[in-house]
Amino acid sequence: MAIHKKEAFTQKEQDLAEFAKAIAHPARIAILKVLASRNECICGEIVEVLPLAQSTVSQHLKELKNAGLINGTIDGPRNCYCINWKAFEKFNTEFNILFDTLKVKNEKACC
Amino acid sequence: MAIHKKEAFTQKEQDLAEFAKAIAHPARIAILKVLASRNECICGEIVEVLPLAQSTVSQHLKELKNAGLINGTIDGPRNCYCINWKAFEKFNTEFNILFDTLKVKNEKACC
DNA sequence: TCGTTTAATCGTATATTTGCGATATAAAAT
DNA sequence: ATTTTATATCGCAAATATACGATTAAACGA
Numbered sequence: 001m002a003i004h005k006k007e008a009f010t011q012k013e014q015d016l017a018e019f020a021k022a023i024a025h026p027a028r029i030a031i032l033k034v035l036a037s038r039n040e041c042i043c044g045e046i047v048e049v050l051p052l053a054q055s056t057v058s059q060h061l062k063e064l065k066n067a068g069l070i071n072g073t074i075d076g077p078r079n080c081y082c083i084n085w086k087a088f089e090k091f092n093t094e095f096n097i098l099f100d101t102l103k104v105k106n107e108k109a110c111c
Numbered sequence: 112m113a114i115h116k117k118e119a120f121t122q123k124e125q126d127l128a129e130f131a132k133a134i135a136h137p138a139r140i141a142i143l144k145v146l147a148s149r150n151e152c153i154c155g156e157i158v159e160v161l162p163l164a165q166s167t168v169s170q171h172l173k174e175l176k177n178a179g180l181i182n183g184t185i186d187g188p189r190n191c192y193c194i195n196w197k198a199f200e201k202f203n204t205e206f207n208i209l210f211d212t213l214k215v216k217n218e219k220a221c222c
Numbered sequence: 223t224c225g226t227t228t229a230a231t232c233g234t235a236t237a238t239t240t241g242c243g244a245t246a247t248a249a250a251a252t
Numbered sequence: 253a254t255t256t257t258a259t260a261t262c263g264c265a266a267a268t269a270t271a272c273g274a275t276t277a278a279a280c281g282a
Contacts, residue, residue: 004237005271008162009137021135025240026120026128029209036213044258051119056241058260063239077249077258083213092210098140099203102147102194115267116241136270155228167271169230174269188228188279224282231276239268246261252254 016098019091022067027052028060032083035070041080127209130202133178138163139171143194146181152191 006014023029027050034046046061047054061081064070068087073080117125134140138161145157157172158165172192175181179198184191 005163006137009141013137013140017135017137017140020131024128024132024135026117026124027240029124029128030120032213052116053242054259055243055261059240062260074249077247077256079259085214088210088213092206095203095206099199102143102199103196138270164272165229166231166273170270173230185278188226190229226281227279229277232274234272234274235270237268237270240266242264244262244264247259249257251256 012094016091016094018067019069019094022064022069025060027056028064031057031060031064032069035081035083041073041082043079043081123205127202127205129178130180130205133175133180136171138167139175142168142171142175143180146192146194152184152186152193154190154192 006017009017023032030050031046034042034049038045044054047057050057052060061070061072065072065081069084069091070081071084117128120128134143141161142157145153145160149156155165158168161168163171172181172183176183176192180195180202181192182195
């Protein structure tokens with residue numbers, strides 16, 4: 001892969017792809033569910049619930065944070081994570097827009 | 112990565128992750144748009160529109176097909192591709208379910 | 223039958239992802 | 253000040269993904 005071609009596409013396409021990539025792993029979907037299932041923001045409890053090592057969970061959290069899907073605030077020796085609803089809603093909307101766009105453009109199926 | 116841990120998660124989580132992975136590349140989003148933009152099923156025209164080599168587009172199409180998002184029927188020397196609306200709708204629904212699930216569980220944000 | 227056209231596949235190179243153990247860091251508690 | 257606790261990060265190994273050119277295959281037309 002000499003050159004990355006991602007830049008050749010729309011910013012929206014890139015953003016949406018990045019979001020999809022963030023949730024493109026069952027572990028990260030599971031992490032989001034754990035985060036949502038507790039009203040207070042949990043951190044290391046995820047490790048107890050999931051069948052993954054602490055370092056692996058930490059890495060997944062980092063990716064989710066990089067994608068902007070979760071927030072993290074330092075709270076003593078522990079870190080408080082929670083879902084970034086603003087970003088989440090935004091991407092949910094973007095997704096639906098994509099779906100609708102495809103649907104509108106393609107009224108009749110062909111094969 | 113000695114062992115794959117994907118099997119350790121829910122089937123729904125795996126399915127959703129696989130779908131997300133399929134659209135986790137701007138090229139594939141663009142391909143879906145091209146497919147939807149034509150009423151008749153196009154194939155090699157994608158290569159003309161996208162800044163990618165023929166083999167690369169073929170590979171992306173294969174991944175989309177493996178994920179079940181598009182159908183392909185042989186039509187002479189050319190291949191007819193189009194969006195699999197059934198699968199697409201299903202995943203759209205699954206996505207919204209995930210979003211709603213997260214939302215319901217987490218009434219009040221914390222950070 | 224032979225060439226043309228279209229698409230898939232092969233081979234290759236490189237980048238990224240995934241996972242873990244080990245180590246480092248940073249705040250709280252003793 | 254030192255220990256404990258919770259996380260992040262480093263280093264490594266292996267798997268996947270990405271991209272391309274070259275080759276193969278398959279069907280149509282001359």
